[in-house]
Amino acid sequence: MKKWWIGLVVLAGYSIPFVYLALLEDFKTETLLGYVALLIGFTVLAFVGQRWGHLLFVVAGNIVSYFVSIYFAGQMDTFGWDGYFKPLTAEQLILLVSLLMLIPQLIAILVAISKEKQRMKKQMT
Template sequence: MKKWWIGLAVLGGYCIPFVYLALLEDFRTGTLLGYLLLLVGFTVLAFIGQRWGHLLFVVAGNIVSYFISIYFAGRMDTFGWDGYFKPLTAEQLILLVSLLMLIPQLIAIVVAMSLEAKKRIKKITK
């Protein structure tokens, strides 16, 4: 494991409740900008985590991000935003979006792994 502080920084990045913020942006403005930022944020964090050999922090970060988003969504129920995401509740939508965000993260991890493999092959052939 290289440079453990990078892994902690990745984990810290996942502590941002990206899914909650995306839903909040959708609820407040009706735009999908929050979902785009969610996609970029998760993908970049997964790429950096894999590139520096901290896949465990990426997995833990996804779990932490999910629970932080659930916490904040639970506090928003008093403002009546649950009906906005019908037929799903906000918590169900957070789970669905969190699971869907695993797909671009897996792609980013595969890209990081292939770049690392190409780098190793170059070193061997020199």
């Protein structure tokens, strides 16, 4: 593992409840801007995590992000946003979006691996 503190920064980045914030943005403004920020945030964190050899922090970060988002969504139920995401509840949508966000993260990880292989190949020649 290179520079362990980068792994901690990645984990701290995942501690931001991205999915909850995306749903909140959708609920308040009826726009998809929150989902775009979610996509960018998760992709960048996954790329950086893999680039610096901290894939374990990326996995742990996804789990932390899910539970932090669930916690905040539970706090929001008092404001009546649960019916907004019909037919799913907010918690079900958080799970669905969290699972879907694994796809761009996997792509970012594969890109980071590819770039590392290219860098190694250049060093060999």
